[in-house]
Structures are given as structure tokens and as C-alpha cells.
Amino acid sequence: MGFLDVVLGRPLRSEEDDAQRVGVAAGVPTFGLDALGSAAYGPEAALTILIPAGMAGIAYVWPISLTILLLLGIVFFSYRQTIDAYPNGGGSYTVAGKNLGETVGLLAAAALMLDYLLDVGVGISTGVGALVSAVPRLGPHTLAICLLILVALTIINLRGVRESGLLFMAPTYVFVVCLLGVLGWGVWKTLMSGGHPHAVVAPPHPEAGRAMAAVGAWLLLRSFASGCTALTGVEAVSNGVRSFREPRTRTAQWTLTVLVVLLALMLAGIGYVVRAYGIEATEPGSKDYQSLLSIITAAVAGRSMVYYTTIASILVVLSLSANTAFAGFPQLCRVIAEDGYLPRFFAIRGRRLVYTEGILVLTVLAGAILVVFGGVTDRLIPLFAIGAFLAFTLSQAGMVAHWQREGGERKWLNIGINGVGAVATGITVVLVLMAKFAEGAWITVVLVPLLILLMQAVHRHYARVEKVTRVGELDLKPRGSLIAVVPVSRWDRPAEGAMRFAYALTEEVEVLHVDCSSEEGETGCEDWRPLVGEAAERAGVSVPTLTTVTSPFRLILKPIVDHVLKVEAEHPERSVAVVVPELVARHWYQYLLHNHRSTALKATLLIRGNGRIAVVNVPWYLEK
């Protein structure tokens, strides 16, 4: 069992595909960690914006939560239909591309790709950030821990979609049970106490007497825009439909449903408990900072075993939320590559039937982001929700067009739902962009068009190659016979093997010798020239031409290539086979002891040659 077998598992046969697919139970951790994890930062982001308004802001938590829940519902219905209509995956990219045209599809694709990439970078660094604030002495190792998690996620995902799902099942469901339990307990206490529950650990409140800002529309807008990050990750299931067990659309739809219901319960619970307990967010970066879920859990359950279990499970889920990107990104790239807008290698399944190259590209890019930002990616968070909401909008708009074309019995209902969704998420994109433009969202506005241009260029290239390499039937009409040119530096077995092979190809053989010596009249081939001629005569074949070119600057390759090009130009109807003898040593340490002119010559001929020059490599093995 080799090293790769241990790390990545044995290679899987193509037919083993089915066994690698996930059901609902494994699908939720595979595709849902991002969405579920966003419950940990979405509401907190919204509340952080409201800090300046103090307790007055808390009153607006419920309407903001309801708006976000409504959006979630619309997005859910839209993707549910998308899965049904496009069971090959690709999500927003496919929907927008098929219904609104190529460029719109690429817009969705670019937005999603960027979003997935940020998901990995920001997801991991957020989780590690929470871990480091819990265990401060890990601080100096932030970047190392981030990269360690990245590598672990990469390896797990290279082992297959199913593996990550099974592996992350336990932490995911512990998180869900703990958080929903705490929230449910909080709701119960609120109801029992007639709406005024007593907090076990009082939530922190900034000193009295601070200046209160008025609650204005712009503040609420920004709070809503920040809260929308809670919805990221919902699109992942629609990208990876092909990873689900048959009937795959049903399985994917159920997975999406479970995911959205869990997320909605969490968001609603958080909104309710926050208002009931009068919880404010704390300023990130300040010394009193405490995460919102930590305050809530402490208020409801006290600093008990439940508290520590819940907080630990949140940390784990946040750190692993990047797994969603590892499940979605390669599948998205695969669909785009199959359409010819990304390099084809994205569509090749590796040893474990996952799209290896997509996983590795994601790892490298996310690793670069983590290294550049030193493992602290706070400044990237403003970029985060835009990609996802842009994709939501385009996907819904695409579905409107889809229903218009396809009809069906509930045509107008569907158009209505998706139309409202498109408008709502579209407005959200504009709001988020406005609210966060200066903070960094402008980067998205620059990067997305560049990505689109790049993908279009890739497509144009493939289309051109497709066009110029298209060929009807094989044209075997007789052409002039081959001319073989055999470059020989010294007369040895490799050279003899090449000569024999040349005579197997054609009767017209030219032996080419490059003379680098500065002594006059001495070419270095006097001793073997006659041998070759005599042998040809004896064998009754045409005597080879013996050409010597001098090389005053002691170059070897250039004179050979120049001569071959000349021969080719002199015979416009015939092909030239350059028969290159090559001594092949079997051991690496012999590498330094032999020149590698054959290899260099082959490469040079390939680059400088043209359609009628073929290179024949006749190896001669030192070890049998």
C-alpha cells in the first residue's frame, strides 16, 4: 500500500460512483456547514451595527430578523425549483446561463467562485479567531493553525465527498442540537416568565451615559445588509446536485429543506432571545468583546457544561464551515469547465472520483489569501455576502425566464415567487454594495468582471482550437516518401540503433554531424563515415548522405534545427523525420554524467519546427 493509498484511500473505479454519493444525513454536514455556521456570525454582524443605538436598536432586531427570514424562504423555494430543473448541478450559473444568456451565467459563476474562495479564507480564519480568543496563548500560531485546517480539509475532500460528510456529521449535529436547545430553552423561559426572563449571566452593557445615536434608516439598512451574511452558503446544495444519492433531485431538495429549516429556526430563535433578554452586541476588537452566541448561551444556560459544549461546537463548525466551499467549488468549476469556460482539467475526476484540480486550486488560492492576510481576514468580511446575493438574484431572475418558457400548471405562481425573490435579493445586493462599498466591496466590482473576461477568453480559445482542429475524414492520398535525418555526434550503439530505425522508415537517410572542433580538416566523423556507407552498400540499400555542418560558436542544437528546417523547405511535398538517438540511463545519479542534448533537441524541434517535421526518438537503454 503506497503513501497515497494511506493518505487519500485506494483509487476508486468509475463504477463505484454511486457508493460515493451522499444522502440527506451526510449531505447536511457536507454542503451545509457554511449555511449553519453563518447563524453564528450573521445576527452578530447585524447587531454590531446597532451598537451605537443602544437598547433602542434592539427593538428593531425582530423586523430585521423577519425580513432576513423572508428572504431565506424565497431563496429556498427558488433553489428547490432550480435543483429540480437542473439536476446536473451548477446552480445559479446554470440557471442564469441557460435562461439569461452566457454573460449573465458567467456573472453568477464569477460571483459564486469568489464567494466560495472567501468562504474558505474567511471561514477558517473566523473559526481560528474564535478559538484564539478562547485560548489566547495560541495567538502567535494563528496562521499555522489556519493552514493546518486548510490542509486537513483538502485531504479529507480529496478522499471523497462522502468522507467529509461522514466525518463532520458528529460536530454538525452536536452544534445543531446544542444551539437549538439553548435557544429553545431561552424561548421557554421567556414564555414562562411572561416575557421578562431572568438572565443567568447578565449580558454585558456598555457603561451608561454614552452618547446614543438615533435609529435612522441608514443604520437599519446597514444592519440588514450585515445580517444578510447569514444567508451565504444556501446555494451550495444546488451546485453539487450530482454528489447526491439517487433520486438525486429529491435527496438534494430534502437536504436543502433540512438545512434551511435548521437555519431559519436558529435565526428566529436568536432574534427572539436577543430581544427578550435585551442583549446587545459587544464591539469587536474591544477588550470586553464576547461573541453574541456566547452572551446568549451564558444568559440562558449560565457558564455550565451546556455553555462550554455549545461554544466548543460553534468553534468546530465555524472552522470547518469552509468544507462547504470544498464541496461546492469543484463541482461549480466542473460545470463551467464542461461548458468550456475554464481549463478542462477542472472536469477530470481524480482517484477518489472527486474533481481533484478544483480542490487543489481552491486550496492554493485560499492558502495564498490566508498567508497574505496572516490568518486574520477581518478586512475581507465586507466582500462576503455580495457574491452570494448576486448569485441568488441571477438565479431567481433565471427561474422567472425558465417558467415563462416552460410554463407548467403553476406557471404564474412560480413566476411570482421567483420574481419577488429576484427583486428582493436584487435590492439586497444593491443595499449591501452601497453599505459596504468603501469598506472593500468595490473589490468585488473590479474582480468579477475580470473573471468574466478571463472565462470568455478561455472559451474563445477552446472554440478556436475546436474549429481549427476539426477534421472530416482521414486523408491518406500518397505523398512523397519520408526523408530521415539522423543527428550523430559519435558512432555508438544508440547512433547505430537510430540509423537502423531510420532505414526502417525510408530509403532516404541523411546523417548529420555537427563539427565543433577549431582544428582545420578534422571533423570528428572521419573514423565512422566509411563504415556507414559500406554497410549500406553491402545491405543493398541507398547509401546515406553524410552532411557535416560546422559550428564556430560550438553550439550543437541550433545547427541541427537550422539544417532540418532547410531540408524541410527544400522538399515542400515531403515530411522530414528527425531520428534522435538517445542513451537512457536508469538511475537518477547517472543524470549528471550524460548530456541531455537529445531531450533539448526534441524540445527545440517541437518549438521551432512546423507541420512537416516529426521527431522520432530511438532510445537505447544502458541497463536492460
Added chain:
Amino acid sequence: MGFLDVVLGRPLRSEEDDAQRVGVAAGVPTFGLDALGSAAYGPEAALTILIPAGMAGIAYVWPISLTILLLLGIVFFSYRQTIDAYPNGGGSYTVAGKNLGETVGLLAAAALMLDYLLDVGVGISTGVGALVSAVPRLGPHTLAICLLILVALTIINLRGVRESGLLFMAPTYVFVVCLLGVLGWGVWKTLMSGGHPHAVVAPPHPEAGRAMAAVGAWLLLRSFASGCTALTGVEAVSNGVRSFREPRTRTAQWTLTVLVVLLALMLAGIGYVVRAYGIEATEPGSKDYQSLLSIITAAVAGRSMVYYTTIASILVVLSLSANTAFAGFPQLCRVIAEDGYLPRFFAIRGRRLVYTEGILVLTVLAGAILVVFGGVTDRLIPLFAIGAFLAFTLSQAGMVAHWQREGGERKWLNIGINGVGAVATGITVVLVLMAKFAEGAWITVVLVPLLILLMQAVHRHYARVEKVTRVGELDLKPRGSLIAVVPVSRWDRPAEGAMRFAYALTEEVEVLHVDCSSEEGETGCEDWRPLVGEAAERAGVSVPTLTTVTSPFRLILKPIVDHVLKVEAEHPERSVAVVVPELVARHWYQYLLHNHRSTALKATLLIRGNGRIAVVNVPWYLEK
């Protein structure tokens, strides 16, 4: 004019060799910087050992100096004869190898190679060390300055032997004139003052009352052993005889003579002045440290303009003394490589007719030493003289054998001189080894045999290759016709070109398709299979076999190579040509957009193949 033309100069034609040779005037700086520079550290090294003996030790300076001068004279006569007898260079290696056997020659070669390498590392770092002690704020940049000088020396030497000679002429002769001037002035003052000159700047003496060690034999021995480093570098001229202007043996001999006379005058002058002025060395590394030549110059000439000019010229010559190694090492490696004991690339002349690879190997190894030791190579100094003296000894012993065989009118005189020389330098080797064994000289004892074993292994390999690749005449007796195998993944122009080429080679063509799809009955070649067969029928050639191999693990190369090996095994008398179609893109940025299976396939076939499999590469160019 390209970048290389600017940095290295235009390429030189092989016939321009003569213009690149050096005469005596340029030969002294080219090959002599090491020898002349050693006047700066040899006597100081001897005196440093005598420090514990105080002024009592100074009395022994003169006998030690005379012994070293006598050795220098013997070594000089020996190398003068060597140059005459072996005008192709190689020095000790050639003399010892030709007269005392291969292993002894390799012993001399290994010793010399190590000595040259140390010369570069220690030479540069000694010069920079002196510079840094003069300008302390350069201290933190020691390694950077060392590497800068190394790169500068490399480039200058890549430009040709003559360039370095001409460039270094001025500093060399300034150094010689200054130092000999100061020493001559000191001798004159001594004679004028009746043997008791007055020092302009009194030489430093350690505090009185320190414990004086008795002057014993072991102390004198160690002092002598250290002083012998003054002789290193004398062998360089004999290694590079071929770099001298015709008549090259005369020119080389005159260069050696000038060099040795200058060195002898310096050593004698230093010995005389040190005793006359009662100068002691100062402890290296102590805060009162001052170099011996600095003390002497200050004592004789005061801290005048003369002082600063002399000290500056010493710094420059020390820093550049590594140039001797750059002149000698590549020539030495060239001679060894021509004998087959080093990789052949050492014997290839580059664009400026110097042995480029030897220069680069020296740069890389010396750079590694400098980096490992951080630019401070004090700990390597004990290793220094051993290689040189071992080479002296073997060279003299070889000359004894030479005269015994060759005779000549002064046979016995010559044998006498070289015999005495061999014994004297041999004793010196033993003394130096004993005196410095624990300080690091043992490393030489370990490294030299390893180098010899390595060179013998290289020779054995070349000898074996020479033997197994030797071929008498070309055997063109008819063999079975070729079988062509064309791997085709999709039917496009490159594939069609490869098929056409295959039919130009032989009538027996097999098209090989690898089927990676998991769907049953679908192989991916249904659409073009018939086209190929029909075309062959229409053209009246034999219809190609169409073979499909399935690849359950989605590998492409392995099934192809396995199949080709199978075909080859089934036809023990025939050769198999694997005709590989290849789409060649002209732009680097297209690299990612196409797979590189052709390249990988060619490499895999080359490695896994055997004598009867040739690879034919038929390129198809995307850009014409």
C-alpha cells in the same frame, strides 16, 4: 544585443582562442593573486603561533622564514619543469597520474580541487573580514559583500581568462609596488640605523609581566606549519598552461618565475623587517588585533598616505585572491574530465571559450560554503595548506619518476632537486596534518578519499558505457516491418496528422483509444471509428486495427504504455513506433488550457520502454 551579450560579451568563435590567451603581464594577476595575497597571511599565521613566546619567539622568525623560502625555491623549480614536461596543463594531477599511477593522480586532483574551493571561500571571506575590521559598520553585511564579490568574480571569469587578468592588473601591481616599497624602505632604514631602526608608530606589545612560554620544538613546528600557507597558490600556473600565449610553456614559466620572485622578496622582506623592528603578532579576535602588514607598514612609514594606499591594496588583493581558483579550477576539472574522471560537461568550452561549467560549479560550491559559514570562514583556514602541499609532494615525486624514465643530460641533478623537494614538502604535509589535525585538517583526510572514490566511480561508469555502446559496423539486415501504434483520444487534426504519418511509416497501423467512461457500451470513439476505416479502404491501404482499452481508474498513460509493451512482446522480431499526436500552442499562457499528456506519454514510454519501442512525435501547430 541581448542581455547575455552585455553581461558576458559576444560569443567567441573557436578560432578566436589565441586572442584570449594571456602573457606574463596579465598572467601574474590571473594566476598569481592567491600566491601574492598569501604573503599577507602566511607570515602572520606563523607569528601568531609564536605570540606566547613573546620577543624570544621573534628570534626564530628568520630561520622559519628561510626554511619556507627554501621550500618555495624547490617547489618553483619543480613546477617550472612540470610546465615544460606537461604543456597541456593539469599540473600535479597530470604529473602524478602519468608517473605514479591513476590513484595517485586522483589523490593530487582531489587535494587540489579542495584547495581551490577553499581558496575561493576563505580568500573572499578573509578579504571581506579585513575590510569589515577597517569599516566596522559594514559588519552586518559581511555575507552579502562576500556573495557580491563571488558573483562579480564569476561574471568576470565567464567573460574569459584574459578579461580578469587585464582587470586585476592595476590593483595587483599597486599592491606589489606598495608592499615591496614599504619593506625595502624598512630594510634601508634598518641598514642605515645599524640594525636598530626607530619605528614611526611603535608596534603594539602585550602588557609586560605576562607568562612567557618556553620556545620548544613543537611551537616552532606549528609556527612553520602555519607559515606554509604562504606557499599556496603557486601550483595554479601549472594547471592553466593552456591559457598562456604561445610559446605557452615559456610564457607560463616566466609568469611563474615573476610570481615566485615577487613572493620570495615579500616573504624575505617581512621576515627581515619583523626581526629588525621587533614586531610581534597580535591575538586575532582580541580588541587590540591589528594585521601584521598593518603594524609593519605603520612602523616603517607611519600612518601616512603610503600606509593607507598599501593597506587598501592589500584588502583588494585579498578579496580578489579567489580569482586564482577561478583560473585554475575549471582548467583542472577540464583535464580530469577529458580523462573521464569527472562529468564530461567540465570539458565543454562556453561562449567565451572558458570552461563555463567548471566556473559555475566552483561558484555554487563556494557560495554554499560562504552561506553555511555566514561569510566568516576562520574555521576552514586549518584545512587550507594541506591540499596544496599534498599536491606539491605528489607533483615532485612524479617528477622524480619522470626523470628516471626520460633521462636527459641533467637527469641526476633533476632527480636530486625533485627528490629533496618531495621529501621536504612531504614532511611538511605530515607536520601540517599533525599540527592542525584536531583543528579541522581531519576533514581533508575524510573528504579527499571520498572524492577519489567518486571520480573512480565516474570513470568506471564512462568506461562501461564506452564498452557497451561500442559498435562496429551498421547492421542493416532486413528485419520485420514496423508496427505503428497511434494513441487517439479524440478525432481532430493532430490525430489525423499522426495517422497520416503512421501510414507513411508502415502499412500496419493500430489506433489505440482509452475508454474512461463508466457508462456501458459508450467508448467515446464510435463517431470517428468508421471514418478511419473507410478512408483506409478508399486509399487502398490496409485498414487500421482499432483497439479500445478500458480504464476503470480513469488513468490514460498507463493503459497505453501497458498495451504498447504487450504489442512489443507479441512481436519479438519487430519494432514498434508509437506515433504520438501533439497539439503545440505557441504562447505560454495557453499552457494551462491544454493537457500535456503527449509530453507525459513520451517521457513514460522512454522510461518504461525498451530497445524495440521508438516514440514518434507528430506535432500540430495551433499558430502557423
